[in-house]
Amino acid sequence: MIWKTEHIDQNARSARYAIQQHISESKASRFGDELVVGIVGGGPKGFYALERLFMEMQSQQLTEPIRIYLFNETPDFASGPNYQVDQADYLLINYCIGNIDAWNREAINPEVKQQLNLTQWIEAHQIAGIKPEPTDYASRAVVGSYLQDQLKGLLASKPACAEVHFIVGKVSTISYEHGFHLQLENQHQTFQVDKLLLATGHCYSNASLLQNEKHLLEMPANYFARAYPVHKLDSIPAQASVGVVGLGLTFIDVALQLTEGRGGKFTDSGEYLPSGKEPRIVACSRTNVPILARGPVYGGNHYQLRPKTIQYFKQLAASTARQKIDFEEEIYPVLQQEAHFAYYSTLLQTSDIAAIKAYTDSLPTSQRFQLENLLFPSYAEYDAESNPVLTYIEANIEQARLGELQSPIMAAAAVWREATNWIADIYNHGGLTGESQRVLDKELWGAFCRTSFGPPVENMQKIIALAKAGVIQFSTEIWASMHYDTETAQFMWTNDQDQQSLSYLIDARIARGKLQQANAPLYSALLANGLIQPHSNERYQPGGPALDTDGRAISAPHIASPPLFFYGSPTEGVLLDNDSLSRKRNDMATPWAKHIVHYLIQTHKEIIHENYNGR
Template structure:
């Protein structure tokens, strides 16, 4: 079952209107006079991580019963507080999350905020608010829009519990610059002057852009037919029907693009899974640097997943402890273990046995050329034919068949689960330069995208749609990996050059998701922070991953000139220093809790000093 907005009662979708009212009220009292009697805080980023940070602050204030007045400025580029752009509630319902509903929970169950009366996970929320009789299974999927409704409804519940000592100001604008002179000076697009706060958390999500795809244009291209980002997908409606469109990237964003250009234009998929065109679709030509599509996956929840062997988990936990005294070499100390675990996952699933001896004996009966290796999963060889669609289609149809079996029955799916299951343990080793710089570079440049492509793919339903579109002759896959893309100014066309052919298209869409690279200045805000010496690049043995240097708490490691600045990062912005920052997880790399605790500690210290001074004067 795929849950969508249409399955939920209207009342559960009303949180957006409540938030709009609060935003309008904030505008009426936007810029109060700064006073030392009030503590001013800032959260930049209105997505799930910003929501979680606000919840942690409320919980800390309530736990300490603080009465000191606090004003929180919460900044977001749009009114979509709580859900952010990824889970915006008005986006099309055919854009799906790639996790089962049973895995999504907006609340911290290990440190509960007792002031919030009803804290629902996504499954409970759907069950409470659904309009149909169907029961909600933890292995069901949902549209991203519905998840946005859930997040905003839970934010509404949080705001109802707001401590009376906290005032909240919603600021709908882009933060363009941040300076620091004892206080943070926050400059936004549509207001003169600045907003001053004492403590600041950045939960800015995906605020990066890729370098231009065009080999013969070095500056950022300003072309009406070039989309340097696919989001919001509604902007792709500007592409006329029947036009040849190049899409670069074959991951999750590629699927969003394809569905927007087809189902988003009135096309339909019938009961047999065939695509019925609306007649308004463009012709889509898709490729990537390696030209290997992302793998779909079946429902993953609870015990319905591959489990790492105990010795593998124990070894990785041991490395994390060893890591306190030395750096770990991913290439020699972790990757060989992953190769062994992937082989065991493959053959134990094939044999339906977790018996080590049985698996080993079976592998000894095979010729070396027959034995499965992790590289067969990460870097498969696609046998391209003259009709390139047949080769990629065959690859995708086999991947769908395996995903339907699930990782408890499909050997290749079991092998693909190894990285996903090992990621939390490897993350403990990776954090804050726990790997050698050389091996961190090797992981991020040689293996990272392949691990993500094989372990964190879309639900089967959406990949089946991609296959149907290819069979309908609307989506065409390249016949070889991409080499270069150039722009013919005279013809106003893009030339896509693969290793075997050249193709001219009238529109080009960059469907890659950028990662933060301070050295490339690919985020305007982070570049401003670097210029103002509020952050410095994370450096691991000379390797710079692209993110800011952070203390274990998530606080920025600044230059001596601005030492101990109360600037914290949470979520995507910590990548390169921390590993795997899932946008909906409350457990992974939680730096919001240390941020909130540091504020409370300072307020308690200030309160104690004030009492001491009062007693002294009395």
């Protein structure tokens, strides 16, 4: 079952109006001497941070006044851009609803009345007459409605001493002098806050795909450097030729927006019926290997690491206090061994090591499973007359339908997903050697994500249908260069075999932070002001700011570190894998909230002490 907005009652989806009312009531002025706290980024992570701050204040029974500013570029507080409530229902989440919970179950806030996970929320508000199962999927708009409804409930439990103001606007620059000064883009208004948390999500840009960019006076209007929000692609005319670079989750969103979003229909038999409004899509990536679909992953219906592998990773994590770990030498071989076991234990339906060894020993070396072949498959074995990309997707869908307990290749693909939490404990805060972290970040990370964190089968079936209908053409040759011809207003896409002329170009890659390349203006300003400095691990710089173990920025050597904290995507490179909806993984909101509450308590004690001594 895929839950869509049409399956949810209107009352549950009306939280956005309560949030809009809260926005309209927010004011920028500062009254009195209360502590002022700022959160830049009002999406899921900003919501989580606000909840943790409330929790800490209430658990310590604080009465000291505090003013909280929550900044977001759009009115989509709690949902953020990824889970906007007004986006199309064919844009899906890539994990089961049973894995989504907006609350920290290990430290529940007793002041909030209804703390529902997504499955419970859907069950409480569904109008389809169907009981939701944790293995169901949902549209991102449904998830956004859930997040906003839970934020509404949180605001109803606000501590009496707190004022919360939602500010719509893009924070463009931040400086520090007796507090942080935040300037909003295209606005004259400046906000001053004492403590600041940045939870800005994916705010980065990729380097241009165009080789002749420096010779252009300005970037062409028919070049989409970012795919989101996908509704902006509606400006592309029907029948236009469109190049899409990237074959991951963003590519799927782009393809569906340009087809189903224009009135095309998918039949139950797996065919696509065009509306006639579609453009012609040519898709490729750096490797031309698309993301793998996967079946539902929840509870015990998936592959799980062997206890000895988990214990090994725990031992490595414990040793990082004494020495750095080499990912290539000490982790990758264990992943290979685990993936090998996952593949053959699933194939033979036995965990007997001797039986597995006897079977694999009987195989020629060239036919034995290798993790590298999963991560970096070759199309050489495919029939020259078939499209290998299409054949690869079809084979993957067949395996994904079987599930990880029946499909050897899907069991092997699950190993990285299952190992991520344990490896993160080793990776975080420079636990790997600098060079091996670079190899993981730059050479392996994309392949691991492509194989382990793919979309539901339904979405890849749609991609197959679009390709068979001739709407999508998969390139089988690695593109060598892309140039823009100003005379013809066309993009020239060349490889070793031929050259294509395209009217539009869409960059469907997700950018990561690169301070060295100034691919996020706000962070470039922070770097210029000395408020942050690049994280460095043995001279390797992943691209994000240097942070301490609480997520606090380590400023330039000549500047005392101000109370500036980071949470979510901006911490990547220091921390591994910051899933946008996870409350458990890399939780920097809790230490930030504890820091603020501790400051308030200490300040209150100092005031009492001063008053006592002054009598």
